[in-house]
Amino acid sequence: xxxxxxxxxxxxxxxxxxxxxxxxxxxxxxxxxxxxxxxxxxxxxxxxxxxxxxxxxxxxxxxxxxxxxxxxxxxxxxxxxxxxxxxxxxxxxxxxxxxxxxxxxxxxxxx
Amino acid sequence: xxxxxxxxxxxxxxxxxxxxxxxxxxxxxxxxxxxxxxxxxxxxxxxxxxxxxxxxxxxxxxxxxxxxxxxxxxxxxxxxxxxxxxxxxxxxxxxxxxxxxxxxxxxxxxxxxxxxx
Numbered sequence: 444x445x446x447x448x449x450x451x452x453x454x455x456x457x458x459x460x461x462x463x464x465x466x467x468x469x470x471x472x473x474x475x476x477x478x479x480x481x482x483x484x485x486x487x488x489x490x491x492x493x494x495x496x497x498x499x500x501x502x503x504x505x506x507x508x509x510x511x512x513x514x515x516x517x518x519x520x521x522x523x524x525x526x527x528x529x530x531x532x533x534x535x536x537x538x539x540x541x542x543x544x545x546x547x548x549x550x551x552x553x554x
Numbered sequence: 555x556x557x558x559x560x561x562x563x564x565x566x567x568x569x570x571x572x573x574x575x576x577x578x579x580x581x582x583x584x585x586x587x588x589x590x591x592x593x594x595x596x597x598x599x600x601x602x603x604x605x606x607x608x609x610x611x612x613x614x615x616x617x618x619x620x621x622x623x624x625x626x627x628x629x630x631x632x633x634x635x636x637x638x639x640x641x642x643x644x645x646x647x648x649x650x651x652x653x654x655x656x657x658x659x660x661x662x663x664x665x666x667x668x669x670x671x
Contacts, residue, residue: 474657485645485664486597493657531597540585540610540649542660544597 453549462519464548466532467512473535475508475515480529480547489517489530522552556580560646560663567636567670575631575666577646586629587647587660588621590614597645603629636670643667 454462468475474493478486492499492508492515499506505518519526529547536543559578567573579586588600601611603621620632629648633640644667647660 476659478662483643483667486647486660486662488659488661491657491659533597540587540602540604541599541612542589542597543599544589546596 453551455551455553456522458522458524458552458554460522462522462526462550462552463516464530464550465514465516466545467514468532468534468543469513472510475506476533476535476542477504477506477515477517478531478533478544480531482528486531519550522550524552524554526550527552556661558646558648558661558663560644560666562666563664564667565669567668569638569670570635573633573636573668575633575644575646575668577629577631577663578627579629579646579648580650580661581627583648583650583661585609585649585651586621586623587649588631589645589647589662590642591645591665592639592642600631633668636668638670641668641670 476491477489490501492506503520508515531544531547533542533544561576586603591597599612601615602609618634622630643665645665646663651658
């Protein structure tokens with residue numbers, strides 16, 4: 444079964460620095476999505492990248508997708524304390540409705 | 555901005571009791587979902603619902619679980635006889651199109667934290 448899997452790293456960075464996290468998946472996908480979860484709260488959609496896209500930007504977010512390596516990265520530039528959260532990648536089962544989430548990366552931005 | 559709303563935000567129940575978690579998806583969305591997240595673990599898919607019936611369910615979604623869209627706005631998850639291991643955050647989500655095929659983001663509610671004691 445396909446599944447998003449982030450690198451199991453917890454990041455602790457200073458405000459203003461960049462944060463990078465990675466995700467790998469196992470089978471073919473037609474898109475990959477990144478979500479943010481603040482402590483004890485709901486999931487907020489950040490960005491969706493389609494399988495025919497290699498890079499996508501949204502504000503301070505940059506996502507890359509390498510379908511040959513079945514991997515994606517999320518870069519947050521010029522981080523702020525408000526970026527402190529868990530970040531999940533999620534892949535839909537191809538031709539299906541469910542999202543498979545990775546374990547999440549905890550990012551702490553120190554003011 | 556439209557949002558998915560869930561009630562209650564926190565529910566405590568005794569083992570063996572029935573609970574109903576409520577959700578109001580975004581009004582023009584067609585697909586509805588329940589996910590759960592046990593503390594410290596991954597977000598797990600439970601069930602998807604389309605056109606007034608279950609379109610897909612996971613192995614977690616056993617006979618103790620059921621979903622219903624009792625009217626044009628609410629979408630509920632019922633757990634018939636709760637177990638300690640049902641303690642988790644339960645998220646409702648909706649999408650305007652099919653989640654996988656449609657290349658569309660899912661909109662999640664803030665979740666209901668269920669504690670079974």
